Structures are given as structure tokens and as C-alpha cells.
Amino acid sequence: MELTSAPAKKVVVLDYGFGNVRSAERALARAGAEVEITRDYDRAMNADGLLVPGVGAFAACMEGLKSVRGDWIVGRRLAGGRPVMGICVGMQILFARGIEHGVEAEGLDEWPGTVGPLKADVVPHMGWNTVEAPPGSQLFAGLDADARYYFVHSYAVHDWSLETGNPAMRAPMVTWATHGERFVAAVENGALWATQFHPEKSGDAGSQLLTNWIETL
Incomplete structure (x- = not known):
């Protein structure tokens, strides 16, 4: 009897003008x-997984996202339990608001919290860093605690306040990193996952992390 392999999972990289889409495409x-x-709205809605990249300023990314109905796409997918992953500013815009140069902009508000300036001797935080992943993380499964990931950012989320409030539901899993101060480096929350670092630029560790996400689709 001939065995056939399962078809590859279909992932859409959302092209809204603010992300390294080609790097993400190759890594995935x-x-x-x-x-x-x-x-395309329908193709993004119907993919097994949606990846939302992001580089640049928070407010500009939000404008770009809305221009392609990306806010609707993310919201509708999550309402149906369909996986979404954000990267870098694509993670930051999932929070309620961002403050850059004293200007506040609204985010997608999937998670409470504010993206604010990273306080460190050297900013931007650019280069390789380790993270503190929680026990049982699916995103970091199979990865060593000393694995390093590539960061490029000047803003971050410094506090996490969301809890499920329902003991039957799995609590969000938050991964932290430190550069001058502690900040949120990744989140796993049901169908919504995100990383502050760039897995597509993080070598073998980043490839394993993306494989872990794809295997959940």
C-alpha cells in the first residue's frame, strides 16, 4: 500500500506594505x-495560517493594515479560531495602543497593553538575544534555553495583564527577554501567536520555531 504525505499547510503572508515579506516567504x-x-481578503481568510509581518512605526503600520482590511481579516480569523501569527511590529499592533515620540495610536486591541519606548543604554535593540520561554511552550518546543533570536526594535510591551478568567481555558503563555529592561518577546494565546524578534532572520532556531507554528495549523 502506497503511503501519501499530508499536503503542505497553506500560509498567507499579508502584504500591506510594512514587512519583509520575501524573507518571511522563504523562511516559511x-x-x-x-x-x-x-x-487579497478571501485568500487571507481561507489560508490555514496568516502571518502578519511588520517593520517601521506603529501608527504607519496600522494605517497600512487598515488600507487592505487587515484589521478585519485578523479579527474575523480569530473569531473563528483560525491561526494568526504576528512578527515584530506585526506583534506590537496586536496590543491596544502604541506610543512613539509622544504620539499615541490605537492598535488592534486583541491584547490589553501599551507599546512604549525601550529603556536601555543602547537603542535600538539590534542583534541576537536569548529569551525566557515558559514551561510547556509549543512555540519554543525542541529549542534550547540558550538559543538566540534576532531582534530589531526600539519599542516594546513591558507588562502583561491578560488572564483567561476561566480555569477550563489555557492561560496565555508569555515569553520574556531583557535588554536594559524586561519586555514581552513572544505570546501564545489560543489561535493568536506572536514574536517581537524576527524568526525569519534567526537561523536554525527561527526555522524550528516557524515549523512548530506550522505544525499546529
């Missing part, structure tokens, strides 16, 4: 996904 393909870069 290496991790075993069938990848498409698009801003």
Missing part, C-alpha cells in the same frame, strides 16, 4: 509551508 517555505504573499 523552508519550514515546510506552501506560502503566498497577498493582500
Whole structure:
């Protein structure tokens, strides 16, 4: 009897003008996904997984996202329990608000919290750093505690306040990192996962992390 392998999971990289979409596409393909870069509403809605990249300023990213109905896409997918992953500013805009240069902008408000300036001797935080992943993390499964990931950012979330309030539901899993001060480096919360660092630029560790996400789709 001939065995057939399962079809590759289909992942859309949302193209809204504010992300390294080609790097993300290559990294996801290496991790075993069938990848498409698009801003098409229906294709983004129907993919097994949606990746939301992000570089630049919080407010500009939000404007770009709304211009392609990305806010609707993310909200509708999550309402149906369909996986979404944010990267870098693509993670930051999932929070309630961002403050850059004294200007406050509204985020997607999937999580409470404010993205604010990172207080450290050297900013931006640019380069390799370790993280503190919680026990039982699916995102960091199979990765050593001393694995390093590539960060490029000047802003971060410094507090986490969301709890499920329901003992039957799995509590969000929050991973932390430190650069001058402690900040949120990754979140696993039901169908919504995100990283402050760039897994697509994080070598073998980043590839394993993306494989872990794809395997949950």
C-alpha cells in the first residue's frame, strides 16, 4: 500500500506594505509551508495560517493594515479560531495602543497593553538575544534555553495583564527577554501567536520555531 504525505499547510503572508515579506516567504517555505504573499481578503481568510509581518512605526503600520482590511481579516480569523501569527511590529499592533515620540495610536486591541519606548543604554535593540520561554511552550518546543533570536526594535510591551478568567481555558503563555529592561518577546494565546524578534532572520532556531507554528495549523 502506497503511503501519501499530508499536503503542505497553506500560509498567507499579508502584504500591506510594512514587512519583509520575501524573507518571511522563504523562511516559511523552508519550514515546510506552501506560502503566498497577498493582500487579497478571501485568500487571507481561507489560508490555514496568516502571518502578519511588520517593520517601521506603529501608527504607519496600522494605517497600512487598515488600507487592505487587515484589521478585519485578523479579527474575523480569530473569531473563528483560525491561526494568526504576528512578527515584530506585526506583534506590537496586536496590543491596544502604541506610543512613539509622544504620539499615541490605537492598535488592534486583541491584547490589553501599551507599546512604549525601550529603556536601555543602547537603542535600538539590534542583534541576537536569548529569551525566557515558559514551561510547556509549543512555540519554543525542541529549542534550547540558550538559543538566540534576532531582534530589531526600539519599542516594546513591558507588562502583561491578560488572564483567561476561566480555569477550563489555557492561560496565555508569555515569553520574556531583557535588554536594559524586561519586555514581552513572544505570546501564545489560543489561535493568536506572536514574536517581537524576527524568526525569519534567526537561523536554525527561527526555522524550528516557524515549523512548530506550522505544525499546529
